[in-house]
Amino acid sequence: MVFAVISRSVPDRSLVEDLAQDVFVRVHRGLRTFRGDARLSTWMCRIAMNVCADARQRAPREVSLDAAPAGAAPPAATVVSDPAFADLELRDRVAKGMARLSERSRLVLTLHYFAGRGYEEIADALEVPLGTVKTQIHRAKEELRPILEADLNVRHYDRGNQ
Numbered sequence: 001m002v003f004a005v006i007s008r009s010v011p012d013r014s015l016v017e018d019l020a021q022d023v024f025v026r027v028h029r030g031l032r033t034f035r036g037d038a039r040l041s042t043w044m045c046r047i048a049m050n051v052c053a054d055a056r057q058r059a060p061r062e063v064s065l066d067a068a069p070a071g072a073a074p075p076a077a078t079v080v081s082d083p084a085f086a087d088l089e090l091r092d093r094v095a096k097g098m099a100r101l102s103e104r105s106r107l108v109l110t111l112h113y114f115a116g117r118g119y120e121e122i123a124d125a126l127e128v129p130l131g132t133v134k135t136q137i138h139r140a141k142e143e144l145r146p147i148l149e150a151d152l153n154v155r156h157y158d159r160g161n162q
Contacts, residue, residue, distance in 0.1 A: 030047070
């Protein structure tokens with residue numbers, strides 16, 4: 001769960017591992033003060049969210065212009081025949097779509113669908129009412145839908161022009 005929450009907020013795998021380690025260090029240090037008002041997993045999720053927020057505040061705001069070659073065309077889409085590859089491709093599309101969501105939308109979808117948390121547990125972790133969580137998940141799915149549909153339409157268009 002900790003890795004799922006962090007990896008949806010931070011794209012760099014090595015940073016995800018560093019932040020996860022930070023979460024577990026904070027959990028270990030804070031166990032004496034854990035009151036038990038919420039489930040341990042909810043408390044750990046909250047710590048993970050706080051660690052991610054701290055990392056975002058410390059992150060540099062600069063973006064390298066050398067990251068992609070100017071005018072480089074994206075690689076052409078290929079026809080998928082292997083079901084395992086199709087599953088990986090779908091996961092990649094969803095991950096890229098999730099990366100384009102607002103931070104809050106990405107968080108609630110990750111907690112619910114990828115970390116398997118229920119509405120009540122998410123409400124406790126985010127310290128918001130249950131109805132707010134339901135609304136945020138609904139809005140997040142509505143935010144993700146056109147992104148995935150646009151990606152699917154572009155891929156179908158690219159395949160049709162090959």
